[in-house]
Structure formats: structure tokens, C-alpha cells
Amino acid sequence: MKRKWVLGVVIFQIGLLAAVVSMIADYVGLGGPYIMFGPKQILGTAVGVVVALWGIIFALRAK
Numbered sequence: 383m384k385r386k387w388v389l390g391v392v393i394f395q396i397g398l399l400a401a402v403v404s405m406i407a408d409y410v411g412l413g414g415p416y417i418m419f420g421p422k423q424i425l426g427t428a429v430g431v432v433v434a435l436w437g438i439i440f441a442l443r444a445k
Contacts, residue, residue: 383444390441393435401430 404426407413414420 386444387441390439390444392437393440394437397430397433397437399430401427401434404430421433433443 403410403412404423407420407423407426408419410416413423
């Protein structure tokens with residue numbers, strides 16, 4: 383039971399990291415030459431948020 387909770391927290395952290403990296407990609411040199419929020423960043427942010435929410439749900443169901 384505790385392992386599932388830890389796995390949910392790790393999934394949440396990975397999703398949160400993916401969302402944050404997608405949002406700041408232009409500033410850290412991963413984005414395009416212009417500083418604008420493009421479609422790849424929107425997709426990366428959305429996927430990261432969904433994964434983070436999935437991790438929270440997984441962790442809460444494990445308790």
C-alpha cells in the first residue's frame with residue numbers, strides 16, 4: 383500500500399517537472415528562437431498537468 387502511494391507521488395513529481403520544463407523551455411534554451419508560448423509547449427504543459435493529476439489520484443487511492 384505504501385509503495386503505491388510512493389509511486390503516485392513520483393508520478394506527480396514527473397508530471398509537474400514536465401509541465402514546468404515545458405512552460406520555461408524558451409527561457410532555458412529548449413524552445414525556438416522567439417520567446418512565445420508555442421503549440422509544443424502547450425502540449426507539453428497539458429500532458430504534464432494530466433500526468434501530475436493522475437499521480438495525485440493514484441496516490442490518494444492508495445491510502
